Amino acid sequence: ELKVEQNPLFLSMQEGKNYTIYCNYSTTSDRLYWYRQDPGKSLESLFVLLSNGAVKQEGRLMASLDTKARLSTLHITAAVHDLSATYFCAVGEGGSEKLVFGKGMKLTVNP
């Protein structure tokens, strides 16, 4: 059974700081997704990672995938208040279209 773990689950950081958050998964997969959710809102797609060593960047966020370690990281550079949200990783279950989601990491960026 595929399990997805995110850590930390809560993060409070100051503007301008850097930080990396982690997503581990338990079985082999060929697809990993990062989503953002603002309070009371739906999920917005951030990144799709399909291969070992894949790296994608958008603004102050950079995501990477290590399929051998079953690990994805989301690196935040010079955080700003607008990045405050909950970030979910989701992993594709092998042989199906199903995604398994982590519990999400709630990020608060303080001035």
Place this chain on the structure above:
Amino acid sequence: DGGITQSPKYLFRKEGQNVTLSCEQNLNHDAMYWYRQDPGQGLRLIYYSQIVNDFQKGDIAEGYSVSREKKESFPLTVTSAQKNPTAFYLCASSTLGTAYNEQFFGPGTRLTVL
């Protein structure tokens, strides 16, 4: 504009009532999904469908039912058998047969049991 719509945005249910949540997409996506989100939790899959008139149970299907009579529509019924239905319900859709198969989400319906 292409997208996924869900209605209503807020829904209140009395004990013992069945209620139906609407999900429509005009993205020409083959697959559609229903998820449930509880406070502080990730998303859990209720049902999904890859083709019209066919659907599969997800991890928490008990107390829910769906239909897929049209490609664009995938309504979810929360039955009285669902003992704790208060949650945020999200519908998603995706293409099939591509490398990405990225799921796109609707705005959600917040269901509260009175």
